Structures are given as C-alpha cells and as structure tokens.
Amino acid sequence: LAKTTQPISMDSYEGQEVNITCSHNNIATNDYITWYQQFPSQGPRFIIQGYKTKVTNEVASLFIPADRKSSTLSLPRVSLSDTAVYYCLVVRVSGGYNKLIFGAGTRLAVHP
Amino acid sequence: GAGVSQSPRYKVAKRGQDVALRCDPISGHVSLFWYQQALGQGPEFLTYFQNEAQLDKSGLPSDRFFAERPEGSVSTLKIQRTQQEDSAVYLCASSPRDSAYEQYFGPGTRLTVT
Numbered sequence: 001l002a003k004t005t006q007p008i009s010m011d012s013y014e015g016q017e018v019n020i021t022c023s024h025n026n027i028a029t030n031d032y033i034t035w036y037q038q039f040p041s042q043g044p045r046f047i048i049q050g051y052k053t054k055v056t057n058e059v060a061s062l063f064i065p066a067d068r069k070s071s072t073l074s075l076p077r078v079s080l081s082d083t084a085v086y087y088c089l090v091v092r093v094s095g096g097y098n099k100l101i102f103g104a105g106t107r108l109a110v111h112p
Numbered sequence: 113g114a115g116v117s118q119s120p121r122y123k124v125a126k127r128g129q130d131v132a133l134r135c136d137p138i139s140g141h142v143s144l145f146w147y148q149q150a151l152g153q154g155p156e157f158l159t160y161f162q163n164e165a166q167l168d169k170s171g172l173p174s175d176r177f178f179a180e181r182p183e184g185s186v187s188t189l190k191i192q193r194t195q196q197e198d199s200a201v202y203l204c205a206s207s208p209r210d211s212a213y214e215q216y217f218g219p220g221t222r223l224t225v226t
Contacts, residue, residue, distance in 0.1 A: 034214070043116070043203050043217025044155065087154055099168065100145070100205075100215060102154030 001101050002026040002090045009107040018075045020106050022088030025069045033064060033071045036087045038105070044087060048073070075108075083110045114138070116218035118204050124224045125194045133189045133221045137206030144187050145215060146179055147203040155203050161187060194225045 005023040012018045024033065032051055036044040048055055050062040050071070061074040075082060085105040091098045117136045125131050137144050143162055147155035148171075158177070160168040163184040172179070176195075181187040191198055201222050205215035 041219065043205065043220055045217065046214030049214065085154075098215075099157050099160065100147075100155070101157065102147075104152070105154050 001092055002028065002031060004088045004090055004103050006086075006088050006103065006106045008104065009109070011109050011111065012078055013111050014079055015077050018078050018082070018108060018110075020073045020075075020086055020088070020108070021070060022073070023070050024088070024090050027068050027090055028092065030092060032091045033062065033068075034089045034091045034100075035060070035062065035073050036089065036100075036102075038085045038087065044102075047086075049091070078108075078110045080110050080112065082108065084108060116204055116206055116216050118202075118218040118221050120221060121219065122222050122224075124226060127194060127196060127225055129194050130190065130192045131194055131223065133191075133202050133223070135187045135189070135204030135206075135218060137185065137187070137204070138208075138216055139185075141206035141208050141216070143207040143209065143215075144181055145205040145207070146187070146189050147205065148173075149201040149203055149220070151200075158189070158202075191223075194223075196225050199223055199225045 002024040034049040035047045037047050038044040048060050048062045052064050055062045063072045085107050087102050087105040119134045146158040149155040157171040159179045161181040176192045178190045201220040203220045205217045207215045
C-alpha cells in the first residue's frame with residue numbers, strides 16, 4: 001500500500017478553515033483515500049473517503065487532484081471540539097476486506 | 113443503535129499474567145478487526161475476522177497473542193504471559209461488509225503491564 005505523509009502537527013484558531021494535506025505518491029489505481037479523526041481516549045472515527053475530484057459531507061471536504069498523488073482534507077470554521085488527531089489512509093480492498101494502515105497522523109490544536 | 117463496545121476499558125496486569133479483552137461489535141457486522149495503538153502512534157493492525165473465520169492474523173506480534181470469534185459476533189483478544197511491551201490501547205473495529213467501507217471503532221482497552 002502507498003505510504004502517506006502528512007504534517008505532524010498544526011495549529012489553528014476557532015472559526016478558521018483548516019486544510020491538511022497528505023502525500024501518497026505511490027497510490028494504485030484501485031486505492032481509495034480515507035480520513036479518520038481520533039479524540040483522546042476514543043477510537044478513530046471515519047470522516048470522509050474519496051477516489052478523485054471533490055467529496056463533501058456535513059463534516060469536511062476532500063480534494064483530490066487528477067494525479068491522485070496527494071489529497072487535502074478541509075475543515076470549515078473549526079471549533080475547539082475539532083482538536084484531535086487526523087489520519088490520512090490509503091485503503092485497498094484485498095481478499096475481500098480492507099486492512100487499515102495508519103501513520104502517526106496530524107495533531108490539530110484549535111485555540112480560542 | 114449501540115456502537116462497538118469493549119471491556120474492560122482499563123486493565124492493569126503484572127508481567128507474566130494472562131489477560132482477555134472483549135469486543136462487542138455492532139449487531140450484524142460481518143467484519144471485525146483488532147488494532148494495537150502505542151502511545152503517540154497510530155493504530156496498528158493485528159487481526160481480521162469475517163464472521164467466525166479468522167482470515168488474517170499477520171499483525172499479531174507473537175504467539176502469545178490469540179484472538180477468537182467463535183459465533184461470529186463477540187470477539188476476545190487474549191494475551192498470554194504479558195510483557196511490558198504489550199502495554200498499549202487495544203482497539204476493536206467492525207464493518208458491515210468486506211469492502212472499502214468505513215470501520216466503526218470501539219473506545220479501546222488500555223492495557224498497562226507492570
């Protein structure tokens with residue numbers, strides 16, 4: 001599976017838009033890009049998944065350029081409760097299931 | 113509906129003791145995964161079940177680790193003769209089917225081996 005690279009940490013302020021970029025240069029044709037969020041003392045929570053172009057849900061947007069070698073998670077107007085670790089994953093269905101490979105993630109701190 | 117639950121939430125074991133960690137997945141979910149998360153790191157895959165069949169145990173770090181899901185619902189991760197390096201959070205996740213859909217994680221069990 002393609003290795004992902006993302007910033008170790010980011011800081012923001014309430015009300016700002018936050019963009020976290022992830023590199024996955026060796027992504028394969030049948031790989032999806034998925035983002036998870038993890039709060040302290042909780043398990044990771046699925047945020048959004050995409051294959052190409054743009055995906056938007058009630059939580060975030062995911063931008064994927066045509067070459068798919070990177071992706072950007074966009075969180076609009078963050079609040080203090082968005083302080084968490086965000087993981088970018090490349091997911092491939094193999095043998096009928098997907099084994100999630102997490103990196104260290106990006107620690108986002110939102111300040112008042 | 114209820115999410116994935118795990119018990120106990122915290123476990124302290126003396127080195128050499130055996131421990132058993134329980135996972136109750138979301139009802140009807142076919143796939144069940146176990147992950148290990150060290151402090152400050154992302155979760156690492158341990159093993160995967162599809163119903164009662166353990167199809168992938170490539171991530172289990174040693175033969176002291178054993179997982180089962182005998183009736184295709186509740187799963188137990190057992191660690192024999194615990195060592196200090198086993199101290200971590202053990203996460204369970206379930207998924208409704210075996211494709212690239214999101215996995216639903218439980219809160220984890222924090223194991224501390226003293």
